[in-house]
Amino acid sequence: MSAPTDARTEQSAPPTTGAVDVDVHHDLAAVEELFPYLDAHWRDYVVERGLPGFDTNYYPQASPMSVRPDLLRPDGPPPATDPATVAADVLDRTGSSTAILNCLYGVQPMQNEYLAAALSSALNDWQRERWLAVDPRLRASIVVPTQNAELAAREIDRTAADGAFVQVLMFVRDRMQLGKRFFWPIYEAAERHGLPIAVHPFGSFNHPNTPAGWASTYIEEYVAQAQLFHAQVVSIVCQGVLARFPELRFVLLESGASWLPPLMWRFDKDWKGLRHDTPWVDRAPSDLIRRHFRLATAPLDVEGPDGLLRLIDQLGSDEMLLYSSDYPHHHHDPGVGSVLGLPDDLRQKVLSGNARALYPLDRGGHR
Amino acid sequence: MSRHVVARTDELADGERKIVEIEGRSIGLFRVGDAWYAVRNTCPHQSGPLCRGYLTGLLESDGPGEFRYSRRGEMLRCPWHGWEFDLRTGQSWVDPTRLRVRHYETTVEPGSALLTGTPPVAPGQRVPGPYTAETYEVSVDHDYVVIEF
Numbered sequence: 001m002s003a004p005t006d007a008r009t010e011q012s013a014p015p016t017t018g019a020v021d022v023d024v025h026h027d028l029a030a031v032e033e034l035f036p037y038l039d040a041h042w043r044d045y046v047v048e049r050g051l052p053g054f055d056t057n058y059y060p061q062a063s064p065m066s067v068r069p070d071l072l073r074p075d076g077p078p079p080a081t082d083p084a085t086v087a088a089d090v091l092d093r094t095g096s097s098t099a100i101l102n103c104l105y106g107v108q109p110m111q112n113e114y115l116a117a118a119l120s121s122a123l124n125d126w127q128r129e130r131w132l133a134v135d136p137r138l139r140a141s142i143v144v145p146t147q148n149a150e151l152a153a154r155e156i157d158r159t160a161a162d163g164a165f166v167q168v169l170m171f172v173r174d175r176m177q178l179g180k181r182f183f184w185p186i187y188e189a190a191e192r193h194g195l196p197i198a199v200h201p202f203g204s205f206n207h208p209n210t211p212a213g214w215a216s217t218y219i220e221e222y223v224a225q226a227q228l229f230h231a232q233v234v235s236i237v238c239q240g241v242l243a244r245f246p247e248l249r250f251v252l253l254e255s256g257a258s259w260l261p262p263l264m265w266r267f268d269k270d271w272k273g274l275r276h277d278t279p280w281v282d283r284a285p286s287d288l289i290r291r292h293f294r295l296a297t298a299p300l301d302v303e304g305p306d307g308l309l310r311l312i313d314q315l316g317s318d319e320m321l322l323y324s325s326d327y328p329h330h331h332h333d334p335g336v337g338s339v340l341g342l343p344d345d346l347r348q349k350v351l352s353g354n355a356r357a358l359y360p361l362d363r364g365g366h367r
Numbered sequence: 368m369s370r371h372v373v374a375r376t377d378e379l380a381d382g383e384r385k386i387v388e389i390e391g392r393s394i395g396l397f398r399v400g401d402a403w404y405a406v407r408n409t410c411p412h413q414s415g416p417l418c419r420g421y422l423t424g425l426l427e428s429d430g431p432g433e434f435r436y437s438r439r440g441e442m443l444r445c446p447w448h449g450w451e452f453d454l455r456t457g458q459s460w461v462d463p464t465r466l467r468v469r470h471y472e473t474t475v476e477p478g479s480a481l482l483t484g485t486p487p488v489a490p491g492q493r494v495p496g497p498y499t500a501e502t503y504e505v506s507v508d509h510d511y512v513v514i515e516f
Contacts, residue, residue, distance in 0.1 A: 181431075240431025272461045273449030279428035279435075284461070 016323065016336060017095035020355035023200075023253045023296045023324035024090050024099040026131060028053070029081040033130070037122035042115065054119065056106035058202040059329060063218065068330040079328045087135045090327045097352070098361060099327075101131060101140040102169055102200060102253065108146050109204045116145035117155065124159045132164045139361065141169035141198050149182055153189035160193040163363025167196045167251065171203025172228040179232070179239025187245045194360050196249040196294070199232060201225040226301075229255045230263055233289065237267070242292050243280040249358060251294045254326055256301035261314035264289055290317045294358060296324035297350065300335025308338045312346065322358070323351045368515055373405075376475055376510040382440055386418055389514065394471065396512060397422070397454055399440050404454040405514045406443065407469035411459070415447030417468060423451070425460075472515045481511060 028034065031053035035043050045051075059066035061079070071079040071089075080086055090099045107119050120143045127140045142165045144152035159165050168190045176182060178199070190197050202225075208214045210224035211231050229252055236242065236250065264286035271285050281288070302311045312318050323339055339350050355361075373387045379398040386395050386408055393408035395418025408418040424439035442460065443452045451460040457470030 243428075244431050275461070276426050278431075279426045280431045280433065282428065 015095035016325075016340070016351060017097075019094070019096040019098075019323050019351040020359070020361070021090055021094075021096045021099040021325050021327075022251065022322045022355055022359075023298065024086065024101050024327045025080055025104055025329065026083070026086055026101050026127075027078060027080045027103075028055075028105060028126075029077055034119065034122040034126055037125040037129075038118060042118040042122075045115070054106040054110065056104065056109060056202065058104060060218070065222075065330050065332070067328050071328045083131050083134050083138070086327070087138065090325055091135075091137050094325070096325075098137055098139060098355075100166060100359070101127065101138055102198060103127060103141065103143050104200065104202070105143070107143055108171055108174065109206065110147070111206075113145055113147035113151065116147050117151040119143075120145045120152075120155050121158070124155065124165070128159075128164055139164065139166045139359070141165065141167045142195070144168055144170070144186060146170060146174050146183065146186065146204075149185040153185040156186070156189035156193060156195070160189075160195060163360060165195070166359040166361060167198045169198050169200060172199050172201055172225065172232055172255070173203035173207050173209060175204055175206045177232065177235035177239070179235030179237070179241050181239070184241070184244065187241055187248055191245045191248045194247070196251050196358060198251040198253055199229070200253045201228075201255060226255050226259045230259060233260070233263065233293065234267065236292075237281060237285050237288055238278045240278065240280045242288050243282070249292055249294060251296065251322065251358070253296045253324065254298065254329070254331075255295070256299060257295040257297075257315070257321065258301045258311055260289070260293075260295065261311070261316075264315075286316070290315070290320065294320050294322050294354065296322050296326070297339055298324045298326035298329075298334040298336075299331030300333050300338055302338070305338050305341030308335075308342060309346075318346055318349055319354050319357070321350045322355045371514050372481060372511045373514050374512045376512060382422065384418065384422075387514075389516075393418075394514065395419075395443075396473070396514070397443075399454065403473040403475060403512050405471040405473050406452070406454060406457060407471075409468070410445040410447060410450060410452075411466055411468050412445065412448060412450050415445050417443060417445045417452065420444045420446040422454075425453075474513045474515070475510050476513055478509050478511055481513070 031046060061067050067079050090096060103123055105123055107116050107123065110116050123143045132138050132140055142156055142159045144155050146152055156168055168186065170178065187197065209221040211227050215221040215224060242248065267285040271281060275281060302308055312321065325334055339347060342350060371389050373396055374385055379385055381398060381400055384395055384397045386393060395406050395408045397404045406418055408416055410417040421444045422440050423442050423444050424436045425442050427435045429435060441454045443454055452458065452468050457468045459466035
């Protein structure tokens with residue numbers, strides 16, 4: 001690991017005062033952090049097998065763009081593992097008022113659905129006690145074992161009640177396409193609790209890491225993420241998830257957004273001729289996408305405020321983009337400058353208005 | 368408004384069609400049961416030969432996995448890109464407020480009525496000549512389909 005600089009690269013960024021940052025990542029320093037939240041059987045299981053933890057290495061720490069250089073401190077804790085440091089970095093130093101934590105611990109790739117369910121519950125309890133309870137500005141996504149949608153739905157029911165959790169986290173790569181009925185119990189539970197489904201890059205290794213098959217290199221996998229999102233949007237629309245769960249919303253994290261308008265255009269065209277395959281899609285797919293999908297801004301794949309304005313125009317909606325920092329990841333452009341350069345009303349919508357309209361941020365005494 | 372006799376009713380069976388040319392326009396004539404529909408043979412999308420497409424039914428749905436199929440043979444699907452049009456109204460299934468294909472009123476009339484409808488020769492206009500040509504009896508026993516536009 002190269003020596004990090006102490007310069008806080010983001011500190012010089014203009015403030016995102018009052019923003020709702022919809023994609024912040026936190027991490028376990030060690031699997032033992034979960035032990036207080038695992039029952040004896042699973043705790044012993046991890047110890048007796050000598051399991052080192054379930055880090056997926058989606059973002060190898062020393063890889064370019066994985067972690068902001070200023071957060072790599074050889075003497076300190078691993079990045080994003082200390083609640084006070086994370087809150088200081090994403091809220092105090094930026095002026096953002098709320099941050100939504102998305103836990104990427106490797107629950108979904110494992111084959112044992114009961115271990116996955118136990119770990120999901122432990123992670124959610126860990127999030128609640130170690131993170132949400134110490135700073136009321138933090139919210140989190142519910143971790144669910146997508147291997148078993150029934151168990152996942154049960155975990156949503158167990159966790160959603162008190163308002164600390166504001167969405168359900170899934171990954172763009174799972175065992176099958178996200179529109180399939182297999183996952184519907186998750187969607188049913190999420191809709192019942194008024195929670196969106198966030199979809200994050202990476203995920204299960206039970207499916208090739210690009211739509212075309214297995215990539216040989218990290219760069220191929222990294223670049224192809226948007227193509228996986230592309231396929232999942234088509235699946236979710238065509239399989240009738242939105243017809244069956246009309247109040248459900250999806251938030252596409254960390255995947256850019258410029259790929260979506262061409263998809264919407266083509267989807268509408270093709271639907272006109274091929275709608276007999278899926279007659280429950282009874283309106284133009286682009287209308288459904290505008291209503292049901294939201295996209296986080298980081299990493300932004302358009303250039304500057306003008307590029308962002310063009311993108312909003314092409315999307316045909318100013319309600320779809322949600323500001324995110326994607327802390328502690330360090331992609332090419334978090335897009336902060338582009339968002340802040342928008343005209344006042346649009347800037348307000350992207351920074352906080354759209355997120356406040358989407359998320360139940362004021363439930364259960366949380367603000 | 369002009370009226371054009373385009374077919375004898377016994378020319379087309381249920382589900383059959385005939386494409387006719389009237390004043391430079393290509394028009395599809397369709398028989399569905401005892402109903403007759405006439406539709407411009409030009410898709411409003413990209414001018415494809417709409418009336419050569421499949422005649423299908425109206426497919427609707429009450430939810431994912433549910434298929435409700437009705438009005439079999441009354442929806443016309445363009446052979447180029449599959450856009451569907453309602454034979455009865457010319458309206459597109461997708462985007463019905465913006466897209467429709469021209470359709471025409473049709474009537475079925477007995478041949479005798481069509482003949483009587485021919486204006487008689489005004490007296491004094493023509494004088495019978497000295498010769499009589501061989502003539503054939505014109506059939507007025509059938510019903511005919513008339514397109515008006």
